[in-house]
Amino acid sequence: MIPARRTTTPALRPHFDRSRLPDPETYYTAELGALHGRGTWRDALCCFHPDTRPSLRVNAQTGSYRCMACGASGGDVLAFQRQRYGLAFPDAAKALGAWIGGRHV
Ligand SMILES: [Zn+2]
Structure with a gap:
C-alpha cells in the first residue's frame, strides 16, 4: 500500500503524461552520444555492457x-531510463519531465 500523503493542493493528482516524454532521437543522443545510421533504427554504443562497436539499436520514433x-x-525512453538508472516508474517519469503534479524537484 502507498501511504497516504498530506497535501495542501490536492487539485492535481500526480500522474504520468506520456506526451511529455522527450523526443527519442534527442534523448538517446544525449544519453549515448552519436547515433549511427539514417533510418528509423539507429545504432549506438550500448551502455549496458562494455561495448566497442555499436551494438544497441534504438528506434528514433518510438524510443x-x-x-x-x-x-x-525495452519499449520506450522511459523503460531505458528505468533500466539504465535503476529507477522506479514515477522516478524515471520525473527525471524525464513526464510526471505531472505532486512535489516538483
Ligand atoms: Zn548491450
Whole structure:
C-alpha cells in the first residue's frame, strides 16, 4: 500500500503524461552520444555492457531499444531510463519531465 500523503493542493493528482516524454532521437543522443545510421533504427554504443562497436539499436520514433550483444531491451525512453538508472516508474517519469503534479524537484 502507498501511504497516504498530506497535501495542501490536492487539485492535481500526480500522474504520468506520456506526451511529455522527450523526443527519442534527442534523448538517446544525449544519453549515448552519436547515433549511427539514417533510418528509423539507429545504432549506438550500448551502455549496458562494455561495448566497442555499436551494438544497441534504438528506434528514433518510438524510443524502443534492443542490444544485439547483451540483450538489454525495452519499449520506450522511459523503460531505458528505468533500466539504465535503476529507477522506479514515477522516478524515471520525473527525471524525464513526464510526471505531472505532486512535489516538483
Ligand atoms: Zn548491450
